[in-house]
Amino acid sequence: MAQDTHSENASAQSRVRVTHSRPQERYEAYLGDEYIGYLDYVDEIEQVVITHTVIADRFSGQGYGGQLVRHVLDDIAPTHKPIVPVCPFVAHFVEQNPSYASMVARISR
Template sequence: MIDVTIRHNVDRERFEVLIGGRVIGKAAYKAYDDGWSPQRIFYHTVINEEYGGQGLAGRLAEAALNGTVSEGLRIVPVCPFIQKFLTKHPEYEADATVPTPAHLKYLSAALVPAARA
């Protein structure tokens, strides 16, 4: 049995899947506040290829979304995996916000410095 841990790495703005203490997957986000409600824009979810097909991405998404909701934040699904996950899990519908051009503009600007680093 594989020892899987899922944790929220606040400093890196992502939820991580670890096996044996090694990060093998992540659900990355950017914090966003439109003045009405704080939100978490999920933009990238990935599991290392050698761990694919084990349901780890689904477990990661569930932990990330549950954590987001429990913190009182809205879910903004830009990441295709998170979008698809939400279509299969309508229990998150009330906590999700459809991405707007403002979300995408903010995300694009927020990721530029990260890409240069």
């Protein structure tokens, strides 16, 4: 019996494992034991600035970056610190996933 594509994609994405290195201010993503990318941030007193997200070319476009960002935002949420998404990928992710919009720091001009 053939599996539908959605189930296969969900299965592949569920294998993404994320580790967190607080000293490096970095989250790293793995598919099995294979390193696929990272997200860098700066943990400030009143906010978390998300500076950069990188997914290896051969893994891009498969949803792994989104899985990494979702994990990071879910990890930050309990701290109640707002985020500053300097990274365009994270800014786009939040724009596409409005449930995270309340996490974005309000910047007055």
